[in-house]
Amino acid sequence: MPDTLTAPREELYDKVSSLERPPLDRSARTAALERFFSLRSGREKPGRFWRVDFETIAPSADAIGPASGSVRVENAGDGVLACDLATAAREYPELFARAFGTTRIAKTKFGALAAAFASVGAFIYVRADRAAHEPIVIRADAAAGAAIFPWNVVLAERGASATIIERITGEGDAFVCGAAEIVTEENANVTYAVLQYAGEGARVITSRAARPGRDAAVSWACAELGGRLAAGDLLVEFDHPGARADVTTIFFPRSSQHVDVVSTVEHRAGKATSETIVKSAASERGQARFLGNIRIAPHAQGSDARLRDDALLLSPSAHVDSVPALEIGANDVKAYHGATVGAIDADQIFYMESRGIERSAAEGMIALGFFEPAIERFPTASLRDEIRDTLARKLS
Amino acid sequence: MLQPGLQIKDLRCRVAGNEILKGIDLTVEPRRVHALMGPNGSGKSTLAFSLTGHPQYDVTGRVELDGQDLLALPPDKRARAGLFLSFQYPAAIPGVKVANFLHAARQAERPGDLPPAKFRALLLEKMEQLGIDPSFMGRYLNDGFSGGEKKRLEMLQLAVLAPKYAILDETDSGLDIDALKAVGSSIAALRASDEGVNTGFLIITHYPRILQYVIPDVVHVMIDGRIVKTGGVDLAHRIEREGYDELRARAIA
Numbered sequence: 259m260p261d262t263l264t265a266p267r268e269e270l271y272d273k274v275s276s277l278e279r280p281p282l283d284r285s286a287r288t289a290a291l292e293r294f295f296s297l298r299s300g301r302e303k304p305g306r307f308w309r310v311d312f313e314t315i316a317p318s319a320d321a322i323g324p325a326s327g328s329v330r331v332e333n334a335g336d337g338v339l340a341c342d343l344a345t346a347a348r349e350y351p352e353l354f355a356r357a358f359g360t361t362r363i364a365k366t367k368f369g370a371l372a373a374a375f376a377s378v379g380a381f382i383y384v385r386a387d388r389a390a391h392e393p394i395v396i397r398a399d400a401a402a403g404a405a406i407f408p409w410n411v412v413l414a415e416r417g418a419s420a421t422i423i424e425r426i427t428g429e430g431d432a433f434v435c436g437a438a439e440i441v442t443e444e445n446a447n448v449t450y451a452v453l454q455y456a457g458e459g460a461r462v463i464t465s466r467a468a469r470p471g472r473d474a475a476v477s478w479a480c481a482e483l484g485g486r487l488a489a490g491d492l493l494v495e496f497d498h499p500g501a502r503a504d505v506t507t508i509f510f511p512r513s514s515q516h517v518d519v520v521s522t523v524e525h526r527a528g529k530a531t532s533e534t535i536v537k538s539a540a541s542e543r544g545q546a547r548f549l550g551n552i553r554i555a556p557h558a559q560g561s562d563a564r565l566r567d568d569a570l571l572l573s574p575s576a577h578v579d580s581v582p583a584l585e586i587g588a589n590d591v592k593a594y595h596g597a598t599v600g601a602i603d604a605d606q607i608f609y610m611e612s613r614g615i616e617r618s619a620a621e622g623m624i625a626l627g628f629f630e631p632a633i634e635r636f637p638t639a640s641l642r643d644e645i646r647d648t649l650a651r652k653l654s
Numbered sequence: 655m656l657q658p659g660l661q662i663k664d665l666r667c668r669v670a671g672n673e674i675l676k677g678i679d680l681t682v683e684p685r686r687v688h689a690l691m692g693p694n695g696s697g698k699s700t701l702a703f704s705l706t707g708h709p710q711y712d713v714t715g716r717v718e719l720d721g722q723d724l725l726a727l728p729p730d731k732r733a734r735a736g737l738f739l740s741f742q743y744p745a746a747i748p749g750v751k752v753a754n755f756l757h758a759a760r761q762a763e764r765p766g767d768l769p770p771a772k773f774r775a776l777l778l779e780k781m782e783q784l785g786i787d788p789s790f791m792g793r794y795l796n797d798g799f800s801g802g803e804k805k806r807l808e809m810l811q812l813a814v815l816a817p818k819y820a821i822l823d824e825t826d827s828g829l830d831i832d833a834l835k836a837v838g839s840s841i842a843a844l845r846a847s848d849e850g851v852n853t854g855f856l857i858i859t860h861y862p863r864i865l866q867y868v869i870p871d872v873v874h875v876m877i878d879g880r881i882v883k884t885g886g887v888d889l890a891h892r893i894e895r896e897g898y899d900e901l902r903a904r905a906i907a
Contacts, residue, residue: 604709609745612706613755613811614733614762623758627749627794 267295269319274374280347281358281376281409293370300367301489301518304547304579310487310516312367315461317405317433322375329378329408332395337388338420339381343409346381353383357413357441361467364437366491369465372407372437379409379436384418386443393421393451393637400460402430410438414446416471421449421637426464428456428485440468440476444498449477449637453645456485458513467493470530473500479636482509482517483648492521496530496558505534506635508645510652511544511576522551528588529560536567537632539625540576541652547579552595556587565595570602570628572621572653602628622653658720659683660705660737660819660854665715667697667704674700676879678715682819682854685845689865689890690858692876693898698858699742701876702823706739707732719819734763736818740808740825746796752807753777753791756814763815780813784840801828809840816849821856826864838867862890877905 274287282290299312331340339350346354358381363369380396398408406428414420428434434456440448448468456462462485470476482488488511494503509517523532536548552563569578582595602624610620629649636642660682667675674697682688692698704713707729717724719735727735747755757773768776781788786806796804805825812820825837844850857868865873865887873889874881877898882905883889893901 603745605745606747608708608729609741609747610755610759611729612733612739612741613759613815614730615758616730616762617728619758619762620730623750623755624747627747630749630794 270316273319273322277375277377279377280344281354282373287374290364290370290374293365294367294374297367297370301520305577307545307577308516308547309514309545310518312489315463316371317435321403321405321433323404328397328399329380329410330397331380331382332397335390335392337385338390338394339383340394341381343376343379343381343411346411350381350383353413354381354411357411357439359439360441361439361469361493361495363439363465363467363493366465368435368463368489368491369437372409372435372465375405375407375435376409376437378406379411382410382412382420382422384414384420384446386415387417389418390420393423396422396424398424398426398434398436400428400432400434400456402432405433405435408434408436410436412438412440412448412450414440414442414448414474416443417445418442419447422451423637423641424450424452426452426454426456426462428460428462430457431459432456432461434460434462434464436462436464438464438466440470442469442471442474442476444472444474446471446474448475449479451479451636451641452481453641454480454482454484454488456488458484458486458515460485461487463487463489465491465493467495468503469495469497470501470503472498474498475502477504477506477635479504479506480508481636481645481648482507482519483652485515487516487518489518490520492519494523494532496523496525496527496532499527499529501527502531503533504635505532506632507536507538507548508629508632508649509538509546510540510649511546512541512652514543515545517544517546519547520549520551522553523563525552525554525558525561525563528558530558531562532564534565534567535632535635537629538568538578539570539572539628540578541572543573543575545577548581550582550595551585552583552593553585554588554591554593559588559590561588561591561593563591563593567595567597568628569599570625571600572602572625622650625653626650657718660856661718662705663716665701665704665713665717667700668712669700669710674879675704678881680874680881682856684818684852684854686872687855687857687868687870689870689873690856690876691860691862691873691890691893693902694860696876697879698876699823702739702821702858705732705821706737730762733817738812738815738817738820740812740820740822742824742827744796744804744808746794746799748794748797750795751791752793752795755795756811759811760814777814780810783813783843784810785836786810802830802833805829805833806836809837813840813844813850816844816847817853819854819856821858823858824860825857826859826861834864834867837864841868862894865890875901877902880905
């Protein structure tokens with residue numbers, strides 16, 4: 259069924275005006291909601307087969323409430339501060355303000371919606387030269403029929419390092435509109451992995467942005483594995499030289515799932531390196547679109563930007579649109595993009611069959627292998643195995 | 655009555671409408687080594703793919719593997735019946751690790767015969783025989799492999815799967831002398847092993863070079879989709895001296 263505007267605007271304005279709590283006051287929330295209604299998503303329908311209209315998506319006001327869901331943080335160790343957003347805004351206002359709202363997420367349509375209702379979420383702060391030895395786990399769970407707006411913020415000081423794993427689940431027709439911001443100082447190293455496992459009726463729309471400091475490294479690794487609709491907006495803004503960003507996305511729509519991922523790497527400072535790897539498959543009537551932007555500003559000499567995007571079509575009714583877009587303003591840069599969309603290679607299948615492996619098993623192994631260059635970029639062996647197992651189940 | 659052997663009778667094959675194989679009769683017996691020689695384009699590789707079930711080949715005739723009707727089976731069942739092809743150009747499969755692939759293949763062909771630890775030991779032993787570095791196991795299947803590495807991996811699969819009948823399609827092409835010797839010794843090792851003592855071989859080759867390392871019992875010459883001459887190892891020597899021209903001239907005449 260096409261998504262339609264399910265709540266009158268007035269109800270959402272009433273709802274937002276009742277949310278007088280950190281991190282945003284009522285007027286900031288109302289302004290954010292106004293931006294949500296006035297901005298366009300920038301996500302045009304790619305074709306007839308596409309059944310989602312982002313311009314009309316909105317949560318039901320009734321779905322927004324304190325019992326909607328939760329965000330929990332586990333595993334934060336020494337040298338790491340992890341708390342909820344309200345605590346961060348109240349107890350550590352200066353630290354929090356160094357990261358929260360400093361990316362351009364809230365200036366986008368769904369980032370504005372996430373800001374308008376932001377209430378649950380985690381603030382993770384890693385002191386200079388400290389390392390979070392264990393991955394920090396953020397769990398965002400939406401109840402059936404509920405809408406949640408998790409907003410997570412990571413601040414890593416000079417030389418700090420942390421790995422964060424965000425797990426998103428949503429039951430029934432849950433609506434999740436979330437954001438994550440990473441801000442680092444020089445030489446910091448932050449890996450942020452997302453495993454999105456929402457149920458087949460859920461809609462999950464997320465915006466994530468990182469601003470790495472000089473010589474810092476940031477890695478986004480997102481696996482969009484669930485949801486009726488999964489839309490992701492991934493952004494890296496390089497304003498300092500010597501930084502590196504890895505952007506990795508895996509998605510696999512099947513039945514009639516829709517996935518829409520936009521990744522953008524802005525090289526505004528020179529000598530920064532970015533490598534974007536997207537591996538996707540679609541089966542049954544699964545639909546997906548990936549838009550990969552790389553923008554290199556005129557003064558960002560010495561930039562090195564690579565984008566690799568491969569999609570595997572596993573049924574004639576599945577569809578993946580792949581749109582790499584490079585805007586290169588500087589002349590002394592390395593920029594590469596490559597994209598493929600296609601079925602499993604017949605020679606690969608025959609080769610495996612000729613070793614006694616049944617066709618369906620061969621296809622499963624080949625398809626799983628196809629994801630491997632992306633899976634490898636996720637943190638921890640157990641997480642990688644979990645992703646492989648999930649993909650294998652989708653393939654069987 | 656069950657007749658041991660890979661028996662090929664009046665095998666014909668069309669590819670995209672063109673008849674490439676024009677009636678092949680050939681039997682590879684257990685423990686015997688047959689060499690199939692012929693110039694480029696004579697149909698040797700087509701024979702290999704026809705036997706193993708390439709989906710694009712339209713094949714008629716009859717092929718029995720120890721009495722089992724092979725042409726009625728899909729490629730994976732032909733392999734499980736005991737047929738193996740060493741590919742001239744094996745497919746690269748990124749993301750699938752050599753060790754996992756070999757284990758899946760062994761499991762498919764001989765379900766549950768080796769626990770993982772013993773399988774690993776077998777793999778290491780065969781790799782050592784072939785002079786393959788153990789780091790191979792963690793690499794992606796044929797992905798970024800040199801020509802020689804691909805051929806060694808084919809030989810490793812031959813050793814690990816120990817089929818009843820093995821077709822080696824130009825395994826010698828593109829190999830240096832050391833790699834060629836390794837191929838020869840791995841075949842000898844397989845034939846000396848319990849699992850591979852009965853393996854029958856059909857070695858397809860353009861040049862007789864490999865036959866210094868694997869002495870054939872029977873040599874066939876294929877020209878233009880037909881076997882035009884069958885003889886002993888001296889036939890291979892004659893081809894080495896004289897080439898295919900005379901045989902080709904007689905085949906056309």
